[in-house]
Amino acid sequence: MTTYEAVVFDNDGVLVELTESELLRRVARRAFEDHGIEDPPEDLVECAADGDIDGLAAVEDELDLPLADYWATREERAVRHQCEAIENGDKPLYDDVTALADLSHRMAVVSNNQHGTVEFIVEHHGLADHFEHVAGREPTLDGARRRKPETHYLDRALDELGTRDAVYVGDSPKDVEVAHRAGVDSAFLRRDHRADTALDREPTYEVETLTDLVDALAE
Numbered sequence: 001m002t003t004y005e006a007v008v009f010d011n012d013g014v015l016v017e018l019t020e021s022e023l024l025r026r027v028a029r030r031a032f033e034d035h036g037i038e039d040p041p042e043d044l045v046e047c048a049a050d051g052d053i054d055g056l057a058a059v060e061d062e063l064d065l066p067l068a069d070y071w072a073t074r075e076e077r078a079v080r081h082q083c084e085a086i087e088n089g090d091k092p093l094y095d096d097v098t099a100l101a102d103l104s105h106r107m108a109v110v111s112n113n114q115h116g117t118v119e120f121i122v123e124h125h126g127l128a129d130h131f132e133h134v135a136g137r138e139p140t141l142d143g144a145r146r147r148k149p150e151t152h153y154l155d156r157a158l159d160e161l162g163t164r165d166a167v168y169v170g171d172s173p174k175d176v177e178v179a180h181r182a183g184v185d186s187a188f189l190r191r192d193h194r195a196d197t198a199l200d201r202e203p204t205y206e207v208e209t210l211t212d213l214v215d216a217l218a219e
């Protein structure tokens with residue numbers, strides 16, 4: 001039996017469904033409009049939607065727009081539009097999140113989404129009692145640079161929990177990678193949207209549902 005003191009969860013694709021890429025493109029376009037750019041180049045819209053801040057560096061030269069200013073607007077809109085989607089039921093909780101009630105571990109959330117978005121999700125879905133620590137990225141360029149697979153936010157959660165005896169649960173290769181870098185075990189959640197995803201690194205567990213994860217952690 002493998003026991004852990006703590007289980008740390010990714011948010012998008014694990015607790016709630018992924019944000020639709022069309023919503024993120026709309027966020028990107030509106031944020032350009034907020035800065036008076038009505039017809040932004042499509043490649044920059046794509047970079048902004050994808051959160052590709054290196055690709056977005058061109059806004060400074062091409063559009064004479066300070067990247068930090070644009071990014072702050074983009075992030076503020078991303079929080080607002082995603083919170084609306086959550087309220088409208090367009091970004092629902094996965095049914096199997098109920099399985100978390102059977103875990104007696106200390107739990108936390110570490111997400112690459114904005115902190116404001118993640119906090120809203122946890123509160124809106126009544127999950128706050130499950131988690132001792134909830135972390136998303138700061139809505140700044142530095143916040144974006146600290147995203148997984150950088151260990152910044154996971155390290156902070158583990159420090160907060162006061163243990164490295166933990167498993168990190170995510171639905172992306174970067175989640176397996178960040179767990180490895182932080183020196184904790186990993187569980188890859190292969191939901192339907194990851195059916196064909198190849199992993200560069202072997203996770204400690206691979207499961208298809210959170211119910212299966214809870215079973216695996218109880219074995």
Ligand SMILES: [Mg+2]
Pocket residue numbers: 010011012013014170171172
């Ligand atoms: Mg995810």
